[in-house]
Amino acid sequence: MMPQNTLFDTVLVANRGEIACRIMRTLRARGIRSVAVYSDADRAARHVQLADAAVRIGPAAPAQSYLSIDAILDAAAQTGAQAIHPGYGFLSENQAFAQACADAGLVFIGPSVNALAVMGDKIRSKNHVASFGVPIIPGIARPGLSDEALIRAASEVGYPLLIKPSAGGGGKGMQIVQSANNLADALLTARRIAATAFGDDTLFLERLVATPRHIEVQVLADNYGAVIHLGERECSLQRRHQKVIEEAPSPLLDAATRARIGEAACAAARSVDYRGAGTVEFLVAADVPDEFFFMEMNTRLQVEHPVTELVTGVDLVDWQLRIAAGEPLTLHQADVRLSGHAIEARVYAENPDRDFLPMTGTVLALREPVGDGIRVDSALLPGLPIGSAYDPMLAKVIAWGSDRDLALARLDRALADTLVLGVHTNLEYLRLLLNEPAVRAGQLDTGLIERTLPHLAFRQADDHVLAAAALLLHSATEPETSIWQRPSGWRLGEHRPARYTFSVDTASVLTVGVLGDPGAASVTVSERPSAVGRLATVGADRIRIEFGGVTRLYDVARTDSHLHLGHDGVAFDLGLPSRAEQLAELLTGRNRVAGTLRPEVRSPMPGTVVSVPVRTGDRVVTGQTLATIEAMKMEHKLVAPLPGTVTITVTPGDLVSLDQIVATVTPAPADPAAKPGTRPHPDQGDHE
Known part of the structure; x- marks a missing residue:
């Protein structure tokens, strides 16, 4: 039976999507009034419908809505909220937001500003936890290192190495460098991406761990010094450094290593007087499973928290609320028992046949799975429009079983029973991945997806x-x-x-x-x-x-x-x-010489044009960037399929649909004197 809440009558959830819906489920179970916030794009969203009250906070752009501290605090004031749960992403690890909540007399359901500051900087956090005996990966991590300093230090770190942004997350900006010959260019790329994505281009270097496995440990800490861990999660199945499938416990660790890595996670939490729920992430070499290295601490609820809840029986959101309300932990380490196995698959709006680019659309038909051991955390609704403003994750399908084989079988069946029509999803890919022999055998590492992807055969319309x-x-x-x-x-x-x-x-x-x-x-x-x-x-x-x-x-x-x-x-x-479209396709095919490339350049995903580095009339070469499209936190460069003269049909800021023509390249005889991206001389017939 849940203890009676003594502090909060109303909690505002400063998030959207499936995580907002999941938090509201626990709020309702505790009898706490929930407040949703929403942008114009989310007016009909599921989390808005589930909440007891909802407040509009701005237009679709995150900077003007879900990332607007003032708008969220105003919503809390309007609705009488006493606490704010940030979920994950958006403002969940933002020090300024946590401080603003405190200044407004609101409880931030998360750690202290100091913990956010220390663990939010990867360089600072690595150096900090190392002084508390937590093992870290060999490398160099100091603030303000120039490219020249990093190049000098690289030989001591050793190759292959990994360049990582200090302020980063989700793998954005990370670059693998195999030799010194590639380091300078990789540093330029990493610094540019870090500056764009995080507003901070600080970089550090780490030794690249061969066949790494990503193991993370869930911790809970109260305001009185008690810290426990709830076992580990295996998150090694990643694509582009984004987790796809997670499970608990890891099939790699034995009981002794589980205890050691759990204690290391608790030590990291104690080092910043942590409170609430947090996750400490480690890298483990597949061939040396008893050796692990600290990567970072996520000072929030994780996307994959349901697998821990299913194997421990602990409601993590409930404990976040209770700790934030000042209750002491009544769970002790000896009380934590892992029962069975749980596996989670993330359902994304993306097209695996198009390099997993994010997709938009409207949910025309929906069926979510049910059954023994099945849990679905979802933001989906029939008729729901899926836009390009936010992360493409739609739902999580989670299965529990008495052992790993049963959990895998249940998850595979649950994914087969999941139906989403009107929006491309990765459901088929998830099933193919689950049935890979290496995945079935638990032989995982962070490069497995990239190695297996070229061999997977997606079903076509037969x-x-x-x-x-x-x-x-x-x-x-x-x-x-x-x-x-x-x-x-x-x-x-x-x-x-x-x-x-x-x-x-x-x-x-x-x-x-x-x-x-x-x-x-x-x-x-x-x-x-x-x-x-x-x-x-x-x-x-x-x-x-x-x-x-x-x-x-x-x-x-x-x-x-x-x-x-x-x-x-x-x-x-x-x-x-x-x-008309059939006729246009027929004429295009007739006018094109057999075996030649199509001159049209189409957008592979719906999104926004963020840059157009060429102009109509420019001479371009094969592979030259013609435009960059952004959608759901991903950029995609559209390049010339053949040399010739380009005609551009979009400008920066334009919204484009899937397969919309953004440029056409008219083949022309090669001109050795012409430089890519330049316009022909006026005497060649180009008069403005």
């Missing part, structure tokens, strides 16, 4: 999917009133099939012919031999299709321009091109 789409459209155009208006193909002469055209990607347009009634039609996909197709309606948004001797169930959703079909955890997005 003939069965295309037949299903055509039969569905065929049935939708079948009036019940007149036989003469049905698209059966009947005519006095040779019967003619109805034709349905789908775009599978920007380079592939396919036509399916259907002859007869949808219940038993002859279906021809792209001129291949026809087969009998049968459609049966199972529910309002589900169909059963028999084609080529195979029967499948599909969930379906449709807009004017797209048809979405879901099957066994995989979603297929088929475009419905208009007659």
Whole structure:
């Protein structure tokens, strides 16, 4: 039974998405009134609907809403909130925000300003915890090091090494350097990214640990000096330094190492008089599992905290509230028992077929899994628009089992039972990754995803999917009133099939012919031999299709321009091109010489144009950057596919949609005298 709250009647959650929803679940269980804040983009968001009260704090841009300290404090004042829970991300580790809360008489549900200051700087935190006996990775970490000083120190650190921004997080700006020849350029890149992302270009160097595993330890500390750990989490499955799948406990550690790494985490927490929930992250060499090194401390709730909750039975948000309210820890280290195994998969709005670039859209159909040992932390709702202003994580699917094999099997089944139509997600990729032999065997390291990704085969829209789409459209155009208006193909002469055209990607347009009634039609996909197709309606948004001797169930959703079909955890997005679009595609193909590259440069993701370094009429070379698109905290450079003269159709600040043409390169004979990015001389016919 939860103890009665003695301090907070109302808590404002200064966040959005699944973490805001998750915090509100515990607030409701404790009988505490919850206040949501929202931007214009989140007016209809799930966390707004779950809260007892909600306050608009600004437009979609985070700097004007979720990162605005004044707006959040005003919302707290308006609603009578006594405390603020920052969640993770945004202002959760911001010293100025914690101080502003204190100055306003509000309780910041997190650590002290001093703890935030020490642990928020990677250089300072490494040096600090080392003095308390916590092992750190060999390297050089001092404030204000110039590139020249880092280059001089690199030989002592040793290669390969890692350049890391001191103020960074999420892997942004980190650069791996294999030899001294690459160091200078890598430093320039790391410093530029750090300055842009964090407003601080301070860098430090670390020895690169071979086949590293990312192990983190959850700690709890009260205001009276008690510190305990709740075991570790394995977070080694990462892509671009972002965690994808996490589990607890780690399949690597034995009981003795678990106790040692847990005590090291507690020592790091004690060194800053920590209070609340925090996570201490370590790097462990896969081949030396009893040796670990401190990386950083995250002074907040982690994304992956549910796996710890499932194996310990401890509600971490509840303890954050109780500690912030002044209660002492009633849990002792001896009380902590790890039961079974838990694994979490992060569901992102991204397209694995397009290098995992973030995607936008509207949730047209949604089904979230249920069952023994299954937990879903989600921000999804039917009809919810997914924009490009925020991080692309949509939900987390977590499975618990009495052992690791059962947890893996349950998570795989839960992902297969998850349906999101209208927005590209990584659901199929998560299932493929879970079923990799190395993952099944627990042989993990932070480079595993990059090594396995090229070998993974994503399902494409096969003939069965295309037949299903055509039969569905065929049935939708079948009036019940007149036989003469049905698209059966009947005519006095040779019967003619109805034709349905789908775009599978920007380079592939396919036509399916259907002859007869949808219940038993002859279906021809792209001129291949026809087969009998049968459609049966199972529910309002589900169909059963028999084609080529195979029967499948599909969930379906449709807009004017797209048809979405879901099957066994995989979603297929088929475009419905208009007659004008089909004609344009046909003409483009006719005018292009066979075997040549397409001259159009399209945006691989919806987003905002942040830079256009060339102008219409410039001569460009293959691989030259034409524009940079930003969405969901990610930048993507669009480059020239071939040499020639460029025509630019966007300007900085423009919003672009998926596959929108941003530039066209007209092939031209190579001119050795022309420099990339320069305009032709006026006497060559370019007059302004």
